[in-house]
Amino acid sequence: MGDIRPKRNPKAPRQQVPVLEAGRRASTPEEVATGFVEDQVKIEALRCLNCKNPVCVDACPLHLDIKAFIDRMANGDIAGAFEKISEQSPFPGVCGRVCQHELFCEKACLLGKKLDPVAIGSLERYCADYARAAGDGHGAARARPTGAKIALVGSGPASMIAAFDLVRKGYRVSVFEALHELGGVLAYGIPPFRLPREILNQEIDRLAGMGVEFHRNFIVGKTATIDELFAEGYEAVFIGTGAGLPYLMGIPGENLIGVYTANEFLTRINLMQAYRKESDTPVRVGRRTYVIGGGNSAMDAARWAKRLGSETTVLFRRGRAELRARLEEVEHAEQEGIRFEFLAAPVAIHGDDKGFVTGLDCIRMELGAPDSSGRPSPVPIAGSEYSVEVDTVVAAIGQGPNPTLQKATPELITNRGKIVIDASGQTSMEGVFAGGDVVRGGSTVILAMKDGRAAADAIDRALKARRADGVSEGREVAQ
Amino acid sequence: MNRILKRRQLTPEIVLLEVTAPRVARRWKPGNFIIIRPTPESERIPLTIVDGDAGKGSITMVVQAIGKTTMQTAALREGDAIPDLAGPLGEPATVERVGHVLAVGGGVGVAELLPVAGAFRRAGNYVTAICGARNAGLRILQEGLAAATDETLWATDDGSAGFHGNVVELMQAWKPATPPGLIHAIGPIPMMRAVASLTREWGVRTYASLNPVMIDGTGMCGGCRVTVGGKVRFACVEGPEFDAHEVDFDELARRNRAYADKEKEAREAHPCRIGLG
Numbered sequence: 076m077g078d079i080r081p082k083r084n085p086k087a088p089r090q091q092v093p094v095l096e097a098g099r100r101a102s103t104p105e106e107v108a109t110g111f112v113e114d115q116v117k118i119e120a121l122r123c124l125n126c127k128n129p130v131c132v133d134a135c136p137l138h139l140d141i142k143a144f145i146d147r148m149a150n151g152d153i154a155g156a157f158e159k160i161s162e163q164s165p166f167p168g169v170c171g172r173v174c175q176h177e178l179f180c181e182k183a184c185l186l187g188k189k190l191d192p193v194a195i196g197s198l199e200r201y202c203a204d205y206a207r208a209a210g211d212g213h214g215a216a217r218a219r220p221t222g223a224k225i226a227l228v229g230s231g232p233a234s235m236i237a238a239f240d241l242v243r244k245g246y247r248v249s250v251f252e253a254l255h256e257l258g259g260v261l262a263y264g265i266p267p268f269r270l271p272r273e274i275l276n277q278e279i280d281r282l283a284g285m286g287v288e289f290h291r292n293f294i295v296g297k298t299a300t301i302d303e304l305f306a307e308g309y310e311a312v313f314i315g316t317g318a319g320l321p322y323l324m325g326i327p328g329e330n331l332i333g334v335y336t337a338n339e340f341l342t343r344i345n346l347m348q349a350y351r352k353e354s355d356t357p358v359r360v361g362r363r364t365y366v367i368g369g370g371n372s373a374m375d376a377a378r379w380a381k382r383l384g385s386e387t388t389v390l391f392r393r394g395r396a397e398l399r400a401r402l403e404e405v406e407h408a409e410q411e412g413i414r415f416e417f418l419a420a421p422v423a424i425h426g427d428d429k430g431f432v433t434g435l436d437c438i439r440m441e442l443g444a445p446d447s448s449g450r451p452s453p454v455p456i457a458g459s460e461y462s463v464e465v466d467t468v469v470a471a472i473g474q475g476p477n478p479t480l481q482k483a484t485p486e487l488i489t490n491r492g493k494i495v496i497d498a499s500g501q502t503s504m505e506g507v508f509a510g511g512d513v514v515r516g517g518s519t520v521i522l523a524m525k526d527g528r529a530a531a532d533a534i535d536r537a538l539k540a541r542r543a544d545g546v547s548e549g550r551e552v553a554q
Numbered sequence: 555m556n557r558i559l560k561r562r563q564l565t566p567e568i569v570l571l572e573v574t575a576p577r578v579a580r581r582w583k584p585g586n587f588i589i590i591r592p593t594p595e596s597e598r599i600p601l602t603i604v605d606g607d608a609g610k611g612s613i614t615m616v617v618q619a620i621g622k623t624t625m626q627t628a629a630l631r632e633g634d635a636i637p638d639l640a641g642p643l644g645e646p647a648t649v650e651r652v653g654h655v656l657a658v659g660g661g662v663g664v665a666e667l668l669p670v671a672g673a674f675r676r677a678g679n680y681v682t683a684i685c686g687a688r689n690a691g692l693r694i695l696q697e698g699l700a701a702a703t704d705e706t707l708w709a710t711d712d713g714s715a716g717f718h719g720n721v722v723e724l725m726q727a728w729k730p731a732t733p734p735g736l737i738h739a740i741g742p743i744p745m746m747r748a749v750a751s752l753t754r755e756w757g758v759r760t761y762a763s764l765n766p767v768m769i770d771g772t773g774m775c776g777g778c779r780v781t782v783g784g785k786v787r788f789a790c791v792e793g794p795e796f797d798a799h800e801v802d803f804d805e806l807a808r809r810n811r812a813y814a815d816k817e818k819e820a821r822e823a824h825p826c827r828i829g830l831g
């Protein structure tokens with residue numbers, strides 16, 4: 076690498092991430108984006124302007140030191156870049172793949188004002204993959220923290236980063252997960268062709284190596300209540316239970332066989348691995364699949380349906396510009412031959428006498444005035460109804476907060492199912508904090524992580540204040 | 555670790571398992587269920603909790619070997635561990651003091667009736683159980699039922715014990731002048747549907763404990779949805795018990811056959827026939 080600084084070259088074209096050929100993606104969970112090759116890394120890292128005032132760092136909800144890690148990469152120090160990211164995030168391999176960089180750091184990147192922004196996400200991912208291949212980041216001997224006990228409910232990104240922060244502060248951290256696998260949406264929702272499970276599991280193993288304890292098959296509110304956790308000596312609780320409650324379309328025929336929510340469809344395939352012959356969990360994917368919706372779940376469901384041999388259409392009531400999924404996924408879906416039918420919505424589903432889906436009635440829409448989300452609202456066009464033959468329908472129209480814990484804990488104040496928190500991240504129960512999708516409704520990995528980090532700070536402050544006061548009960552804690 | 559402490563073969567197809575699960579044992583209530591996976595490749599299946607001993611830290615469940623996953627569960631031995639077990643799930647059964655309660659169970663549902671019948675009795679009711687089996691030899695948990703209820707009547711399809719006929723025919727024959735104040739039914743869908751239509755005529759409030767296909771059991775997939783009173787409900791979190799007079803049993807029966815073809819394939823490909831006598 077030498078001492079001479081390599082020359083920056085912002086005008087070099089943004090490097091394209093190599094992908095698995097579209098023709099080879101059928102019926103495989105293999106990762107589509109294969110990641111930068113070595114030569115591209117240098118070029119891309121040297122595109123970075125190394126701005127004095129790095130707006131990308133401000134734009135990242137975790138304020139990852141993007142400038143510093145890219146600088147190390149530009150100097151050929153990939154291991155050092157990985158270390159830099161790992162100071163702030165337990166999930167470089169995950170975020171490098173699934174974070175919506177185009178909405179945060181890459182959107183802010185100054186280079187993007189005139190040229191294409193630096194491919195920050197792909198660089199982040201490269202560091203993680205490099206470290207993994209080099210056998211780094213496996214976490215050394217198992218640490219044994221000795222501080223106060225803290226319970227984190229749910230094992231999605233919000234809880235995982237809270238675990239990372241708290242265990243490094245010396246707390247004894249236990250994560251309780253309802254399902255038999257860890258990771259939240261990263262495990263049951265996002266397909267392995269976007270996030271290979273080795274990557275996810277290795278980053279989780281690192282947390283285990285740092286001393287975080289994991290309890291699977293543990294449903295807080297059912298297996299034990301929050302009060303019981305306190306009675307067992309936990310001094311604070313963080314709720315990161317996500318937004319796992321699927322919305323239904325509310326149209327006739329919704330309970331026919333072959334109509335799935337995206338959550339059921341993806342859980343069967345990702346979590347239960349229905350795509351593998353050896354797995355006993357079935358999934359019914361017919362000849363023609365219609366996926367309803369325009370977010371990440373819709374793309375993921377459509378791309379699985381296609382991989383499992385179905386002619387697949389995404390039906391979305393707005394236009395392409397209003398799709399909410401990551402742009403890369405939309406492009407990959409298009410490459411894979413998934414059809415998009417924009418400006419149309421389902422009205423009714425038909426079935427045969429045994430209850431299997433046979434057809435879908437739809438209606439065309441036009442875009443009207445902006446709605447509460449700021450996007451143009453779709454308005455049905457009278458008389459534009461049409462029908463299509465289908466045998467699988469997947470409703471990917473959004474999710475609400477997972478209600479199990481709230482139901483078992485009436486003291487928790489909620490607003491339409493979402494747990495309400497104050498400025499410090501604390502809920503209506505003292506010592507109980509919350510963040511991520513269960514507070515925001517469906518959101519993104521990085522915002523969930525931002526919340527988890529903020530809650531970890533708040534928990535630390537609250538416990539320290541409590542210790543300083545020498546009081547442990549019945550007091551207001553840090554604002 | 556969820557280790558199997560006791561295994562009892564009740565009939566050639568039905569097995570009782572007592573398993574360590576201290577937290578579930580502490581918190582369960584009659585009507586709750588658990589989700590298990592007997593092997594790391596298995597589906598997640600729901601099983602009703604039949605009994606629980608908080609002191610010993612164990613729960614008891616009864617499984618009928620009819621598909622691959624239930625066959626694998628039934629084939630587990632004492633000392634084996636169940637890799638995944640989560641619960642207690644669902645809402646507990648509605649237990650009130652109404653005077654006279656009728657508990658109706660068919661097949662493996664008889665085992666699931668046991669804790670609910672006991673709870674009604676402890677609540678101060680006179681409890682009659684009407685239970686069905688194909689023949690005398692296939693009657694299960696007779697002593698347990700006798701202890702948990704005030705009277706237990708059996709119906710067998712071949713008349714080899716008790717009433718000759720099915721449970722609904724026995725209910726008609728049995729009907730007292732003053733009908734019971736509440737009825738709880740659990741068993742095969744056709745049985746529950748027939749019980750519901752009879753007790754609608756009787757005008758007696760009836761609850762049915764439903765058994766739709768489930769995956770997570772925590773309200774996150776909607777695979778367990780059933781229509782009750784024209785509304786879609788998630789059985790794993792809002793049930794499994796619902797007002798039997800409002801349940802769309804036809805839809806439930808259809809949805810439970812969604813994977814019948816695939817199940818048949820799996821069962822036939824599965825070498826383990828243990829428990830099938």
Ligand SMILES: Cc1cc2nc3c(=O)[nH]c(=O)nc-3n(C[C@H](O)[C@H](O)[C@H](O)COP(=O)(O)OP(=O)(O)OC[C@H]3O[C@@H](n4cnc5c(N)ncnc54)[C@H](O)[C@@H]3O)c2cc1C
Nearest residue numbers: 229231232233253259260264295317371511512518519520
């Ligand atoms: C299919 C799909 C694809 C997505 N793709 C992207 C993407 O590409 N990029 C992106 O940024 N965002 C994406 N999102 C959104 C993102 O995944 C979520 O915003 C994020 O995972 C929320 O994190 P969380 O930690 O709040 O909760 P979750 O990830 O939802 O995790 C919550 C966990 O808590 C568990 N739990 C619930 N209740 C209990 C209880 N009572 N006790 C114990 N455990 C409990 C659940 O089982 C779950 O595992 C996607 C979402 C979906 C559904």
Ligand code: FES
Nearest residue numbers: 771773775776790
């Ligand atoms: S089993 Fe998934 S929601 Fe009930």
